Amino acid sequence: MIKNLVIVESPAKAKTIEKFLGEGFKVKSSFGHIRDLSKHDMGIDIEHNFTPQYIIPEDKQKLVLELKKDASNAEIVWLASDEDREGEAIAWHLKEALKIDDSKTKRIVFNEITKSAILNAIENPRNIDTFLVNAQQARRILDRIVGYEISPILWKKVKPKLSAGRVQSVAVRLIVDREKEIEAFKTTSVFKVTALFKAQMKNTSLNTTLNKRFETKQEVLSFLEDCINATFTIDAIETKPSKQSPQPPFTTSTLQQEASRKFGFPVAKTMMVAQQLYEAGLITYMRTDSVNLSQMALSLAKEEIEKTFGKEYAKTRKYQTKAKGAQEAHEAIRPTYLNNHQIEGDASQKRLYELIWKRTIASQMADALLEKTTINVGISSRKEQFLAQGEVILFDGFLKVYSISQDEDASDEKSLGIIPKLKAGENLELIQSKAQQTFSLHPPRYNEATLVKKLEDLGIGRPSTYAPTISTIQKREYVVKQDTSPKQRDVICLTLEKGKIEEKKIKENYGAEKNKLFPTDIGIVVNNFLIQNFNDIIDFNFTAQVEKEFDEIAQGNKDWHKMISNFYTPFHSEVLKAQETSGKTSGERLLGVDPKTGKNVYARIGRFGTMVQMGETSSEEKPKFASMKKDQRIDSISLEEALQLFDMPRSLGEYEKEEIIVNIGRFGPYIKYGTTNISIPKTLDAYTIDKEKCIEIIKNKPSKEKKVIKSFEINKKSVEILEGIYGPYIKYDGNNYKIPKNTEIENLTIDEVKTIIETPVKAKKKVTKKTK
Numbered sequence: 001m002i003k004n005l006v007i008v009e010s011p012a013k014a015k016t017i018e019k020f021l022g023e024g025f026k027v028k029s030s031f032g033h034i035r036d037l038s039k040h041d042m043g044i045d046i047e048h049n050f051t052p053q054y055i056i057p058e059d060k061q062k063l064v065l066e067l068k069k070d071a072s073n074a075e076i077v078w079l080a081s082d083e084d085r086e087g088e089a090i091a092w093h094l095k096e097a098l099k100i101d102d103s104k105t106k107r108i109v110f111n112e113i114t115k116s117a118i119l120n121a122i123e124n125p126r127n128i129d130t131f132l133v134n135a136q137q138a139r140r141i142l143d144r145i146v147g148y149e150i151s152p153i154l155w156k157k158v159k160p161k162l163s164a165g166r167v168q169s170v171a172v173r174l175i176v177d178r179e180k181e182i183e184a185f186k187t188t189s190v191f192k193v194t195a196l197f198k199a200q201m202k203n204t205s206l207n208t209t210l211n212k213r214f215e216t217k218q219e220v221l222s223f224l225e226d227c228i229n230a231t232f233t234i235d236a237i238e239t240k241p242s243k244q245s246p247q248p249p250f251t252t253s254t255l256q257q258e259a260s261r262k263f264g265f266p267v268a269k270t271m272m273v274a275q276q277l278y279e280a281g282l283i284t285y286m287r288t289d290s291v292n293l294s295q296m297a298l299s300l301a302k303e304e305i306e307k308t309f310g311k312e313y314a315k316t317r318k319y320q321t322k323a324k325g326a327q328e329a330h331e332a333i334r335p336t337y338l339n340n341h342q343i344e345g346d347a348s349q350k351r352l353y354e355l356i357w358k359r360t361i362a363s364q365m366a367d368a369l370l371e372k373t374t375i376n377v378g379i380s381s382r383k384e385q386f387l388a389q390g391e392v393i394l395f396d397g398f399l400k401v402y403s404i405s406q407d408e409d410a411s412d413e414k415s416l417g418i419i420p421k422l423k424a425g426e427n428l429e430l431i432q433s434k435a436q437q438t439f440s441l442h443p444p445r446y447n448e449a450t451l452v453k454k455l456e457d458l459g460i461g462r463p464s465t466y467a468p469t470i471s472t473i474q475k476r477e478y479v480v481k482q483d484t485s486p487k488q489r490d491v492i493c494l495t496l497e498k499g500k501i502e503e504k505k506i507k508e509n510y511g512a513e514k515n516k517l518f519p520t521d522i523g524i525v526v527n528n529f530l531i532q533n534f535n536d537i538i539d540f541n542f543t544a545q546v547e548k549e550f551d552e553i554a555q556g557n558k559d560w561h562k563m564i565s566n567f568y569t570p571f572h573s574e575v576l577k578a579q580e581t582s583g584k585t586s587g588e589r590l591l592g593v594d595p596k597t598g599k600n601v602y603a604r605i606g607r608f609g610t611m612v613q614m615g616e617t618s619s620e621e622k623p624k625f626a627s628m629k630k631d632q633r634i635d636s637i638s639l640e641e642a643l644q645l646f647d648m649p650r651s652l653g654e655y656e657k658e659e660i661i662v663n664i665g666r667f668g669p670y671i672k673y674g675t676t677n678i679s680i681p682k683t684l685d686a687y688t689i690d691k692e693k694c695i696e697i698i699k700n701k702p703s704k705e706k707k708v709i710k711s712f713e714i715n716k717k718s719v720e721i722l723e724g725i726y727g728p729y730i731k732y733d734g735n736n737y738k739i740p741k742n743t744e745i746e747n748l749t750i751d752e753v754k755t756i757i758e759t760p761v762k763a764k765k766k767v768t769k770k771t772k
Contacts, residue, residue, distance in 0.1 A: 002026050005074035007067065007094055009081050012279035013113060017080070020115040021122075028070060030081070034060050035093045037140065042148045044141055050564045052141055056097060064097055071098045076106055078122070083109035083330065084287055085139075085554060086464055088132035095128065111294075112336045113281040135554035141564055142166065142546070146537060149575045150530075157584050158529055159522065159605055163476060166546070167461050167469050169530055169538045172478045174454055175446055176519045176527045183635075185442040191220045191494075193435045195386050197232060197377065197428035204420040206428065208377055208386035213438075217492060220435040223382065224496045231380040232428045238374045242391070243367040246398040248291035248319040249332035249360045252463035253456045255286070258359070260449030261405045263351055264515065266481075267448040271467045273352045274333070281336060282343055283356055287463040288330040289456075291319040293360075297331070300338045301364040309400060315366040334360040362402035369395040373419055377428060390419030433496040439489075445516040448481070459544035478523030486512035521610045521634045525587035533578040536571070592639035599623075601642050603634040608666055610634060612642040627664050644687055652691040660694050662686050673698050712750045719753060721745060732757055 004025045008014050011029040018027040035054040037043030045051040056064050071077050077100050079091035087109075095105055106125035110117040143166050150164040193210035214220045250258070255274065259265040265273075274286035293301070298316050305314040319332075335357050343353045370391050377386040393399070446454065452466045461469060473479045486509040495502050519527070527538070536542045546567070552558035588604040591612070599615045606613075606625065610632070615623030626645035628637065649663035649672070661672040662680070669686035671678045671694050678701050680686055684693065709728060710721040719732045721739075728745050730737040730753060737756055739745065 002070060002074040004076050004078060005070050006078040006080050007071075009087070009090060010275075010279055012276070016113050016279060016281050017118055020118045026070065026074075028067060030067065030090060030094060031060070031063065033090055033093065034064055034067075035097055037144055042144060044144060046568070049561050050141055050568070052137060054093070067094070068098045071100050074104070076104050078125070079105065079107050079128070080109075080121070082287070083111060083285060084464060085132045085136040088129050089136035089140075092128050092130075092133045111331050112284045113279065114336050117336075131556040132554050134560040135550045138553050138560040138563055139550055142567060145564075145568060145571070149572070150534060150537070153533075153575070153578055153582070154526060154529070157578075157582055158525055158586070159607065162522070162526060164526070164530060164534075164537070165469075165472065166537060166543060167455075167465060168472050168476070168478075169527070170460055170540060170543050171451060171455065171469050172473050172519065172523050172527050173531070173538045173540075174451065175473075175479055175517050176524055178443060178445060179519050179524075182442045182445070187439050187442070189437050189439045190215055191217070191435045191492075192438050193220070193223065193433060195377075195433040196431045197386075198431050199420065199422055200427055200429055204422075205431070206375065206377075206388050206420065206422070208375075208388045210384055211387050212384045214435070217494070220494055221501065223384070224433060224435060224494060224501050226381040227379065227430065227433055227496055228499050228501075230382070230430075232386070232430055233378050233380070234375060234422055234424050234426045234428065235378040235385065236374075236376040237422065237424050238376075240372055241394075242370045242372050244370065244397075244399070244404075245367050246317075246362045246365055246402065247359070247404065249293060249334055249363045250356060251289050251291060251321075251332060252287050253289065253452050253466065255333055255356070256452050256466065257449040258355065258405065259352060260447060262355065263348075265348075265352075266515075267452060267467045267470050269348070270352065273348045276345075276349060277343075277353055277356075280345075282340075282353060283336060284331050284334050286333055288333060289463050290321050290330045291332045292321065292330075293318075293334060293363075294331055297334055297338070297360075298364065301361060304338045305361060305365055309365075312395075313365050313397065313400065315364065317364060319363070332360075358402045362398040365398035365401065366395070368393060368397040368399045375419060375422065388419050392418055431497075435494040437492040439510065445513060445518065447515050447517060451517060458540050459547055460540065462547065473523075477520055478526060479517050480520055481515055481517055483515065484511060484513040486510060521587060522605060524635075525585060525605055528587070529582070529585055533582050534574055536574070587634050589634050591637065591642050594643060601639060603628065603637050603642060605634075612637070612645050614646060647687060650687075652694055655691070655695050655698065660691060660698070662689060662694065671697060676701070709745055710748060712753060714750070714754065714757075719750075719757075721748060721753075730756060 004021075006014075006017065006021065006025055006027045007030055008017060008027060009030055009032055011031070014027045014029045018025070021027065035056055037052055038055045043053045043055070045053060077098075079094055081087040081090040081094070091107055094100070105128075107128045108121040108125050110121040146166045147163055151162065154162040154164060190213040192213055195208050195210070197206045197208065198204070199206065214223065247254075252271075256267045256270050259270040260267070271286065274283065277283045278286050298318075302314050302316055333356055335353070338357070338360065341354075341357060343350060345353070371394055372389065372391045375388040377388070379385065444450070448470050451470060455461045455466065455469070474481060488507050488509055490505045491508045493504055493506050495504075530538050549558060549563050553560045553563060586604040586606070588602050591601045591603055593599065594601050594614055597614070602613045604611065604613060606627075608627070610628040612626050612628060613623050614625075615621060617623055624646060626642075626648060628634075628645065632641065649661045652660045652662060654660065655673070658674040659672075663670060663672060664686055665677075667679070668682075669680040669684075671680060673694075678697055680689065680697065708720050708722055712719040714732065717733055719730065721728055722731055728739050730739060739748075739756060743752075
């Protein structure tokens with residue numbers, strides 16, 4: 001009989017905890033949820049107060065039987081799943097599915113996997129918090145209803161196998177809306193004027209920027225001409241102290257953002273690495289929207305700072321959580337042992353841990369003290385002024401540990417440097433003044449981290465949902481993450497030097513983007529359909545309000561059945577209305593008329609993705625179809641580009657008496673050579689690839705069947721011994737048979753072949769040909 005059975009969510013966590021508890025305790029893992037709503041139907045009894053119908057998935061049934069046996073043999077069962085709504089629900093499902101009696105069930109929670117935290121949890125068990133369980137159930141049920149009722153409408157009205165989701169659809173809308181803003185954006189240009197001066201009394205220089213931007217070249221020329229004979233004098237020097245304060249310790253959202261900025265980590269990778277650190281007992285729980293640190297952590301941080309940097313660097317701070325609808329009072333993400341500046345692990349684990357350690361320590365350090373100086377340079381012939389700004393760090397404070405980073409899209413004025421000691425009234429000599437054309441930038445596209453920030457700002461989603469939401473919208477191909485190559489443009493540059501003005505045009509790269517989120521055509525069409533028919537579901541305020549209601553349920557202030565009922569009645573009416581009144585949509589766009597046939601050419605969504613169509617579906621003559629390239633979009637493809645797509649299949653002549661045909665199938669571009677289909681590498685364009693390149697690909701194709709070594713006939717059917725990539729094998733009647741090791745292939749007789757076929761070494765494998 002087991003005295004104490006502890007059940008946690010993950011096997012990695014189980015190993016760590018078992019080391020702390022020792023004898024008398026057996027620690028097992030549930031490997032996440034053990035029950036869920038059925039995948040074969042809605043799994044919710046709408047008629048009976050939205051009762052969820054939970055099932056144990058096939059892949060969990062054996063585990064549940066093992067856990068049930070262990071639980072029945074244990075004196076006490078400690079349910080130690082995570083300290084959030086999802087974790088609370090897992091604990092409740094374990095109790096229900098394993099049929100554990102109340103008298104022997106104890107719920108324990110901990111924010112970090114350390115010996116003291118685990119032993120403290122054992123000493124302070126509690127009951128399962130049904131309010132938290134209800135909040136999780138409400139979210140799961142509402143999201144299932146939305147997906148289950150809207151998705152079939154999308155299959156019928158847009159394209160098969162599409163899905164809608166309460167949070168994922170809002171995330172897609174944000175990305176589509178941003179793309180519309182970018183398309184509507186009109187670029188404007190102004191001229192920014194800078195000047196380099198030399199102090200007459202000292203051999204020092206001063207870089208300045210004019211306090212005005214000019215809209216036209218004529219205005220700039222007029223200004224520079226006025227500067228030719230002007231006198232430049234220091235009108236004023238202002239020096240004032242300033243300070244910079246550290247940022248709070250990490251929440252889930254801010255960790256995801258900072259790891260993206262500093263390391264380029266995708267959101268999912270950040271969460272995976274953080275989970276590994278948590279389960280190894282190195283950091284506190286990584287799904288949190290709290291910036292609070294425990295009193296113990298504050299004391300340890302102060303001690304570590306004073307020991308490492310000195311007393312003047314320590315400043316205890318308590319931060320307030322500002323996120324909308326912040327959940328339960330967890331701690332911020334911090335190292336479990338603040339005296340561990342670094343850890344053992346792989347490169348990603350080391351980098352993320354160090355980031356968390358630095359941010360935590362910096363949050364408890366003194367402000368950086370700065371001195372900012374501004375110099376105003378007057379122009380005798382104009383009212384504008386040149387400005388020079390500089391700053392000096394008097395005391396580095398928290399900057400000794402942590403540098404504040406910004407999103408690449410944030411307005412980034414150049415970091416201020418040190419400026420020379422000068423006096424008001426002093427005249428300056430103009431060395432050079434340069435006026436360069438600058439262009440306004442369209443609103444930045446979201447990357448994963450900035451999308452998380454936007455969702456958090458709107459009060460949509462929670463720490464546990466950000467990463468899954470972003471993964472889902474990419475998996476569904478509503479959104480793609482990609483880079484854009486830089487474009488080039490001409491920039492006018494006017495330079496005044498030694499009394500002469502010179503104009504020249506320089507080339508400037510612009511528009512390069514890395515790892516940005518773009519809506520796909522499918523994403524845009526689905527978004528537009530949902531706005532037209534289910535505007536509430538993807539309304540930002542509505543979605544945020546639903547999150548608030550989940551919070552009220554978690555606090556015991558709202559009944560979850562009533563909340564779901566209030567949502568379902570109007571929502572279901574919208575579903576019925578959309579089924580009856582919404583039309584089929586494909587995002588169709590008329591591109592023009594084919595000059596050869598006089599038929600209309602369209603771009604639209606088809607069964608297998610975006611495509612172009614020549615002719616009408618309603619006409620007697622069947623229209624022609626062609627798949628669009630991955631980088632082509634319905635709203636931007638031209639008629640000429642569309643017509644080129646109909647060039648497929650392309651015949652490029654013969655090679656060794658077999659025709660070479662280039663075509664595009666469901667799985668991408670390929671070469672058809674005889675009876676063989678060979679994929680064309682992604683780096684090559686199927687529309688421009690030539691015969692020579694195709695022959696090279698054909699020659700280099702790794703053949704699964706290089707040659708026939710021997711052939712026989714059994715029951716009037718061909719038997720071949722073939723050279724395969726894993727060695728020789730027998731092919732007979734559509735099946736493959738492995739030849740035993742150490743067999744002399746050349747001397748194999750028909751009787752030996754029969755024996756191998758009748759008693760194969762491995763199970764037979766039916767040969768099926770894939771068609772492009």
